[in-house]
Amino acid sequence: MSQTFRHPEILEIARREGKVTVEGLAARFGVTLQTIRRDLTDLAEAGRLERVHGGAVLPSGTHNIGYEERRSLNQSAKRAMARACAAEVPNGVSLFLNIGTSTEAVAEELLHHENLMVVTNNMNVANILVANKSCEIIVTGGSLRRADGGLVGTLAAETIRQFKFDLAVIGCSALDRDGDLLDFDIQEVSVSQTILRQSRKTFLVADHTKFARSAPARIGSLADVDTVFTDTALPPGLAQACDGWGTRVVDISEELVTEVP
Template sequence: MPLNGARARRDQIVHLATTTGLASVEELSRTFGVTASTIRRDLAQLTADGRLARTYGGAMALVAHPEASLRQRTGEAFEAKRAIACWAASAIRTGETVLLDAGSTVGALAHELRTAEGLTVATTGLTALQELADVETVQVECLGGTLRPLSQSFLGPLAEAALERMTFDRVFLGADGVTAEHGICEADLRQTRLKELMARRAEAVYVLAHSAKIGRRPFHTWVRLPPGWTLVTDAGADPHEIRALRAQGVEVTVVEEA
């Protein structure tokens, strides 16, 4: 169904992504009768305009669901997440005790830790538990609590009580959005409280977020982090947002995809 004009085609791409949740380059190319490179240019422009979020091999609508499930997010920005995870894994030292949040990027970090030795890893996320459950050289602590199915994470008073009994060398947090003005954005107030407690129990705080999340504010609940936290993102992040974050005292590490 070829369309006259890039603007009309891009409007239809947003409509399809909104109604289906995800849209691949191959599907869009067939639907609109244009080349894959044309679709990639469309997706790049729509992402720059804030109308779509790029995924691994396609795009997803920013407003298709109030909050994307962990399953939906797993394939999003795959290479960027892997690069972020590799950098984060290299920051961890043998013998440390680290705390992993839930989320797909932190889950990618857990995967990188499968070859680690002499670590203690505590987590609130099912993905990290599944990645490390059979790794004999890593001691795994599950904080427990109430399972939140959409994010595949544990939270609530039981998780908070467990945190009060431990301290950590490093904590790695995920985020639904990151801004210089407010910090990190989450969909659920219980998540913001838990992340603040996690940050307070660690000597070093890292937020792992790929570039599409930088400058985004999809929800109205925010995590207050202690000064001196580190954002780890990829090279696609808006330079203006990066400068603003650094002006607020945030240490920003930008990694390159392999």
């Protein structure tokens, strides 16, 4: 296969998985490691990827990838994380779900919960939970972000400040190795910070692609989160930091390995 045909497929794998490795691509395409290194160098020079040790990741930037593309990324892992997260949400609690495809997956898993009061700034979450007749749904005000159905801005934050939630389930756009939760939209960051302040307990749902990306605005830290649900082992330094912060890590990667295709 020529590089003309490899490059689009390499980019598609990077978009789907968040990262590509030299060894993995060489095995996939049946070419040498040197050939893949040249491919990745070419793609990096074109601004399509960023080289990292052993492979490449999607380039950092100030803009998120499209909503539909995010919905299609890592779907099986998102479903598994959502199941694990929803299993720890009791019936009869007040709950906040924020913007993101991972929190939408959690909403799908809450359809059989009873007597929830869900507040959300995610129109998609509200539409999903309509099917749960015992769930009270409150949608914040705010400026509608048409791209993904999110409600952001001052009005959204003001609405959230009227509540004290038993639990918040949130997502983020990126997680760095220091444990900082990052996002692209400054208005969304302000809302997410308000959610953290107004919640007695917080769950973060973040798949492995979030560790391979960067975003410019800081929401907070994993130190502010009670439990993180993920599909990968955390880097050793970050795992140790979570132990010190008292942040529990639920890694569902073994469940994914044992799933029957």
